[in-house]
Amino acid sequence: MASSACAEVGVRLEYGNPGDAAEQAVREELIASGVMKTGVAFINDHFKLAEPLVITLGGDDGPLFDGESPSIMIPYTFVDEVRHRFEQADYDKTGVMPEQATDDALLHTLFHEFAHALIYMYQLPILGKEEDAADALATVLLIEFFDDGQEIALSAADLFDLESDDRDVLKDEDFWDEHSLDDQRYFTTLCHVYGSAPNKYVAIVKEGLLGEERAELCIEEYAAISRSWLMLLEPYIKANETESSASRGGERP
Ligand SMILES: [Zn+2]
Known part of the structure; x- marks a missing residue:
């Protein structure tokens, strides 16, 4: 297809200036791994945006979406x-290196914030x-569009699990x-x-990570939630795009 003469509205990625050596190291790692580039390319390949969106790495606040x-x-x-x-x-x-898990969780975080942007x-x-x-939506985009989306989402899930350890007592x-x-x-x-691929992820139930009754409901729940999101986003998804967009290489054993 011929490219349009006028500039297309899309996402732009900006690596802000690092505040110190540690931030500089993170900046270099992110550029080297290409994870943000993957996420941005995915959004630009698949979504029509009403206005330009900037993704900025760095600063003190976030992760967040700022509508202004x-x-x-x-x-x-x-x-x-x-x-x-x-x-x-x-x-x-788990068979997944911390660097890989970090990239996985970042992709989920990016798509979570992108959901706020779309809304x-x-x-x-x-x-x-x-x-x-x-x-x-973050989980649905990973599962529906990425070759090993479930694996990426599992790393993101595990990050929530690790974060939950910050609180002994809930207030x-x-x-x-x-x-x-x-x-x-x-x-x-x-x-x-689990709901997206119950046979493949039967271990989630076998290992008792989810109770059997709940897991059974997850099949319907995932079907409903992915159908709802994709129905809602249909007018904003570009036609004729290839289905799978990225592969992160490998599954946990
Ligand atoms: Zn949020």
């Missing part, structure tokens, strides 16, 4: 913190907690937060991975 600009901000310190969590948890025991740009109806809807503010509890975000993401 509009932009998605992901601090280098967040990336560093995520990698530390996977390292501290000896994540390589804002197109005033999409959200029937329930927007944060849950954003988590679900009122944890319950009134706009996000579901980290434990809930963990189990819901697991549920959607």
